[in-house]
Amino acid sequence: MATPMPAAEIFTPLRQTAPLTQSLPEQIAARLSERIVSGTYTPGQRIMEQNVAEEFEVSRGPVREALRLLEKDGLVMILPRRGAQVTNPSIEEVNEIFDIRAMLNGLRDRLIAEGPHRAQLIPVLEQDIARLAETAANPGPGDEYIDIVLRLNRLLTQAAGNHRLQTILGSLAVQTVRYTRLGLSTPQRRQQSVRNWQSLLQAIRDGNGDAAERIARQRVIDSRDAAAEHLRAQRA
Amino acid sequence: MATPMPAAEIFTPLRQTAPLTQSLPEQIAARLSERIVSGTYTPGQRIMEQNVAEEFEVSRGPVREALRLLEKDGLVMILPRRGAQVTNPSIEEVNEIFDIRAMLNGLRDRLIAEGPHRAQLIPVLEQDIARLAETAANPGPGDEYIDIVLRLNRLLTQAAGNHRLQTILGSLAVQTVRYTRLGLSTPQRRQQSVRNWQSLLQAIRDGNGDAAERIARQRVIDSRDAAAEHLRAQRA
DNA sequence: GTCAAGAAGATTGTTGACAATAATACAAAC
DNA sequence: GTTTGTATTATTGTCAACAATCTTCTTGAC
Incomplete structure (x- = not known):
């Protein structure tokens, strides 16, 4: 390099x-x-x-x-x-941040599903989500899975076209990277995560804003619960 | 020295x-x-x-x-x-901020409706919302209506018990005070606003989180649309 | 009269020094 | 042995001066 x-x-x-x-x-x-x-x-x-x-x-x-x-x-x-x-947030505070992310990711994905530019976005999402599924099935060294998830999130956050939302979500994402990583550390969780992303993709294809919001929220909440579980185990 | x-x-x-x-x-x-x-x-x-x-x-x-x-x-x-x-946000940016507030107020009011402390909160809300209705019917000098709305929002934001949410909503509220004021300048809008607050109160009484979230979102969206209308007229 | 180039002024960026406060170590008293 | 008060040190807070950059105004050419 x-x-x-x-x-x-x-x-x-x-x-x-x-x-x-x-x-x-x-x-x-x-x-x-x-x-x-x-x-x-x-x-x-x-x-x-x-x-x-x-x-x-x-x-x-x-x-x-x-x-x-x-x-x-x-x-x-x-x-x-x-x-x-x-900063050294407690488990409760981490949960709080995840709750906020869940809401705002819901807004973000609704905006995308109902927005005018989703056609251009879909092929890119398909490719990244396919790689995600692959990586989940065959875990390599490093943190490739996390990297793809982070990239997907960045992509969607930019695509939503709400500048302030982008700023806030970017900030919240940085604060929770560590815990997101924790929540995506087991194969089971990764498979669940892949399924969530695939559902989201379908909702965007359909232009179904309600579904996109619901799925996005569920995805972050799953992530939250997984992270909390690990945190509890880790601190005990 | x-x-x-x-x-x-x-x-x-x-x-x-x-x-x-x-x-x-x-x-x-x-x-x-x-x-x-x-x-x-x-x-x-x-x-x-x-x-x-x-x-x-x-x-x-x-x-x-x-x-x-x-x-x-x-x-x-x-x-x-x-x-x-x-900062001098465009109409689009103001709309964006209101959208974010809508989502986070939804979370806030859901947390309150589903939370354990709502019993203590209800009498206070009842009192403030009654005063709100009174002020909407008999507008005095000054901005008393706005003041009560701001106080109600502060109260709820504190009561939700999510510290980060409190920070973010506080910041967003400050940024939109000017436009909130604009959106609540007509008697019609104030009456609509009062009805929204009353519905919210009922949802909190019932402990109905879904309803609380839905109403909160609608309330902010109404506010957004009213503000946008005035802004457009003002800048034209 | 319009535009470009340059000079002068205004404003932000950075630095090192000093002041005020918090953290720590130590000593004395009980 | 614990605790309290005091001295020392470490660290943050503020300031004024200087440097770098941007803005504005002037000047000159066309």
Whole structure:
């Protein structure tokens, strides 16, 4: 892989040539975000401005703003005079977030099923869902199944055409990746998940908004229950 | 020279005695928020850090953070190198936000109708909704009707017991106050609104979650359509 | 008169220093 | 041995100055 290497590009000491779409705080936030989502920073862990600033060779100002951005996404909690720490939601709070996602995914999928652009979308969905079924049957190494699910969700969220909804769902998705992963860890759950996606696809084909909403909600609720079960087992 | 003790005094005269629950950026954000919601700052207006800093006699740092807080609530939009401006959503965007509110209010009212605490809540609701009906029939000066509606919504949002939902709905409510006001400006709409609230109350009495959700959604959608109608007329 | 290029001004972005507060370690008293 | 008060340290909060960038105004050519 030649391109990735994000670290080098983060701080471009002299950037008078490159327009650079992302601001410095955004770049820092993106890097910290990765670490939180991937678990490098554990829930509850304190993030100290000075450390981050030294590591990225910037002053504390941009780091502070980056932390505010992460707070907006619910990845850290900032307490006055106490700094930022990685959010550590209780099982109840995770359930709450899933409930909200269920409702908003319902809206999203209804909008798609009733929207004008669904014809273009269907072939793409068919392909991804087929790969999903395949991956569920023959689990490879890595997290390919999760990756496809996340991509499908991104695709649908963009396709719904409601910009604010996209923002909120994106934020909630980031907050629950960890738990979604947990909920999709067994073959049984993956098969159930595949069936849900197939039903959704059919509802979209039919242009049936009611069905699309109902299925979407059920899909997230299933995910919620599976995650909760694992969380309970894990914390006991 | 003893340190000047910056203008934290603006809002809390003596800080060494009072623990001060709100940080300086939060206080600034609260003040700016008022101005945006009340219309003192008009949609699209640019907010410049220096001006705010001078007015409140603080440096630009806290102002910057305050603006980030307002961005989190969707009250301003911050563009890199362009600063902050009061959000000026299009009719389509306002509709989008109302759609999201409809779904989440549905969840909220279902949670209440199916929740264990509804018995305590019902008398309070009865009282407020009675006052609502009264105010709709005999409109006084001021915006009492709107005030009661906002209070009812706050009450229900708190009662639902889903903390994240409370945060999101609070933010969305702030963003749409202006348009809610617009949508409730005619007697016809207020009467329709009162009927919706009464139906909701009945659903909560019955512990009927499905009905509560359905009515809540319809209530917000009615509000959305009324606001959109006025917005279209106003902008034409 | 219109448009383009450049200069001047205004505004945001970043930094390092200092102040205020919270967390910790330690000592003394009971 | 526990607890309380105090000193030390670590960390966040705020500020003012400087740098980078965007906007606006002026100037000149066509």
